[in-house]
Amino acid sequence: MTCLPAAFDQTLSDLLGAHWRTDTATLAAHAQDNSWRHALPLGVALPEDRAQVQAIVRACRAHGVPLVGRGAGTGTTGAAVPVAGGIVLSFARMNRILALRPGDRCAVVEPGVLNGDLQQALMPHGLFWPPDPSSFESCSIGGNLATNAGGPRAVKYGTTRDNVLGLVAVTGAGELIECGGPWTKDATGYDLTHLLVGSEGTLALIVEATLRLAPRPRAQAGLRVLYRDASSAAAxxxxxxxxxxxxxxxxxxxxxxxxxxxxxxxxxPDAGAMLLIDADGDDDTLPNILHALAQAAEGEGLLALDVAMDGSAREQLWAARRALSPALRRIAPGKINEDVVVPVSRIPELVAGVQALSARFELPIVTFGHAGNGNLHVNILYHPDDAGQNARAHAALPEVFALALALGGTLSGEHGIGLAKRAFMAQAFTPATLAAMRAIKRALDPDDILNPGKVLPDAEAAHR
Structure with a gap:
């Protein structure tokens, strides 16, 4: 789509007033996410409530205008990039915490609430929301829901999907659906709540979420464990x-x-690899937990094991860990960052396989991440202006995915699929499985206006 229908433009102008934008600066600000893929939308809508979201979706359907929902734009797979033209619907104004319910251990929020702001609001109540991606201070709850975001704490507390109780969403037909609620047991009907989480805005636009909260632990401590080589740490x-x-x-x-x-x-210190292991609990149970974890960490290739009880020391180490991804630019300006997952028991094979790919393609590949979930970030580093390195980097990428799938794993643990991995979905799923996904897409978004061209591969590619 190269231009918006005049009637559509007038409809959104009447609905949103100054919050319907088509100026150059606003379009440019909503043309990319943290994947650095870029495509200009034809307009940006900033609704303030669910009724306006419904009206926008219905107008898009009536005029055949593609629509991409957007949170804070911190995603890395291009899921928020409007490659089909159309408009971006930004949830920046729908940023209200609607209810904090400590007695029910839940919070009700709009999608534009930032993860970090919610955590601050929960602190006086002794609660927190477990998902903690590296961008937690700036990413939105809606984006966390769209990608099923995780983070280091997912080992114990689960990903976003495990910490959502209910949703209100607008389908591609402009209908408002409600699923789940402020309860932790529900054997009623189909589980639409967990279907929508991780669907990257391709099935419906989430306008409200009821989130499961956890009590803040009374005590925390960590282990820093150094190993001779990566295979010892992986074991x-x-x-x-x-x-x-x-x-x-x-x-x-x-x-x-x-x-x-x-x-x-x-x-x-210098080492071949390191594990950071944190534990939480109370003053009575934490020492026993830490002792058990330390015993398990000991073994072949161990160089050193230190207990970090001091909060500032632990925070310094974790701050450095969170800064790892942007620091990769020091090695090379080009980076392909993928977050594959394998069964935990096969982490040693994944690490060995990635090291072999690094040697074969003669490129640095830096590996780190949430090993407790089998979710490692594999970073292929190269110089984009070097034709040979560029070609080798993009040739190595399919081999990383093939390795993960061969080890019984999957394509993503928390980043999602977006544009970056949709071509590989046909390798990860059978044609029948992809057909079922397409049927769900048609049921909730019959005219394919919600984030078209994302997640699912082209139909002709849907074979193994």
Whole structure:
């Protein structure tokens, strides 16, 4: 679509007034997300309530205008990029915390609420919302819901999908649907709540969410464990996750990651790999949990194991960990960042396979991430202006996905599919499974106006 119908433009102008934007600066500000893919929309709508969202969707359907829902734009797969033209619907103005219900351990929020702002509002109540992606201070709850965001705490507390109780959403037909609610048990009908979480705005636009909250732990402590090589650390991940004590976080970092940590000011000795293991509980139980985790972490290749009880020391190490992804630019200006998942028991094979790919393609590949969930971030680094490196980097990417799938894994643990991985969906799912997904898409978005061209592969590619 190269231009908007005049009647559509007038409808949105009448509905939104100054919050219907078609000026150059606003279009440019909504043309990309953190994937750095870029496509200009033809307009940007900023509704203030669900009724306006319904009216916008109905107008888009009536005039055949594609619509992309957008949160804070921190996603990395291009899911919020309007590649089909049309308009972007920004939830920036729908940013109200509608209710905090400590007695029910839930909060009711609009999608534009920032994760960090919600966490601050919950602190006086001794509660928190578990999803903690690296962008938690600036990412929106709606974006977390759209991608099923996770973060380090997902090892113990689960991803976004595990921490949502109910949703209100607008389908591609402009209908308002309500599913779930402020309860933790529900055996009533189909589970639309968890279907919509992770659907990246392709099925419906979430306008309200009831979130499951958790009590803040009374005590926390961590282990910093250094290993001779990556394979020793990967083997330790399997041991840690096989014993009864569940860590709050279990992060893996390879040798190149440790170099970057030191560059960020973290006091980390030379080693082949490191695990950061956090645990929480109360003053009575935490020492026993920490002891069990330390015992499991010990083994072949161990160089050092330190207990970090001091809050400032732990925070410094975690701040350096969160800064790892942007710090990769120090190695090379080009980066392909994928977040594949394998069963935890196969983490050693994934790490070994990625190291082999790095050697074969003669490119640095930095690996770190949420090993307790089997979810590692594989970062292929290259110089885009070097034709050889560029070609090798993009040739290595399919092999990373093929490796993860061969190990019984999947394409993404928390970033989602968006544009970046949709071509590989036919390798991850059977034609019948993809057909079922398409049938759900048609039922909720009959005219394919919601985020078209994302998540599902083209029909002709839907074979294994």
């Amino acid at each position: 330790a991940v399997s041991r840690v996750m096989a014993q009864p004590a569940t860590p709050t976080t279990l992060e893996f970092m390879d040798a190149r990651s440790l170099e970057l940590l030191r560059g960020n000011g973290a006091q980390v």
